[in-house]
């Protein structure tokens with residue numbers, strides 16, 4: 389009997405030990421919390437790094453960057469992520485605050501890790517705006533390092549190290565575009581990680597993403613807002629993001645505080661205010677979607693800031709708690725994380 393129990397114990401230990409070691413995990417790290425192209429107190433431009441793996445590799449088998457604002461490479465360096473170690477960059481839209489960090493990270497990869505695999509860059513197909521111009525992620529990526537080519541730097545660096553592709557850094561991008569629609573579609577996958585996208589309203593070609601893994605799921609809303617550009621409307625949030633977020637664990641979303649609304653006298657033009665999702669409407673949406681965590685980022689205005697660029701914050705600087713309160717007062721019962729650079733969440737929570 390004793391032997392049997394001992395054998396059973398040994399077997400269960402043998403069975404459970406590797407399983408525990410290999411428990412899947414997910415890390416969500418805000419690489420930049422700045423809202424808009426303004427510069428404030430060294431905050432990096434908007435972006436979120438999602439890393440998936442298991443306990444043994446500290447959740448780092450797959451690394452996906454969603455938007456890459458200014459300073460993304462510096463934030464990676466603080467968490468010891470090299471430019472060669474990221475599998476894909478996804479863009480929500482082609483505003484410079486969300487995209488300009490691609491130059492530094494792809495130039496860095498080309499310069500220091502020229503033999504690393506191509507970086508998948510996932511974004512919308514060319515999108516014609518009704519206003520008469522075309523938003524083109526494809527051209528943005530193709531021309532990402534043109535200034536370095538024109539300055540002669542690319543030729544000079546290649547002369548020093550022939551393993552650097554002579555076409556320049558853009559050749560290290562593997563562009564994967566998709567046509568965003570009102571229904572989620574799979575746009576990227578690797579092993580257990582699946583990324584889907586939905587079209588959402590901000591500027592032409594804006595998309596929001598959802599990452600599903602065995603350790604949990606995350607929605608990246610980007611700057612999505614309601615299809616109806618101004619009140620009257622049910623909410624400032626996006627119906628498409630809400631559909632994408634059904635049952636998700638974490639929602640990461642750009643947020644504007646209601647204090648910047650035109651009725652409070654900030655001076656911010658009403659169309660700019662109305663095209664962002666408010667912190668309170670995001671709280672209500674996260675509750676309806678059943679999310680456990682709401683990460684408010686791309687904060688307009690930044691907590692502590694007396695103004696957002698040219699526009700004063702009515703009543704003086706906001707605290708992070710003011711964002712939490714706005715989301716909670718609207719009915720969100722889960723965890724609200726008001727982002728700063730490198731704020732993070734891990735799933736499963738320890």
Ligand SMILES: [Zn+2]
Nearest residue numbers: 424483485611
């Ligand atoms: Zn933005």
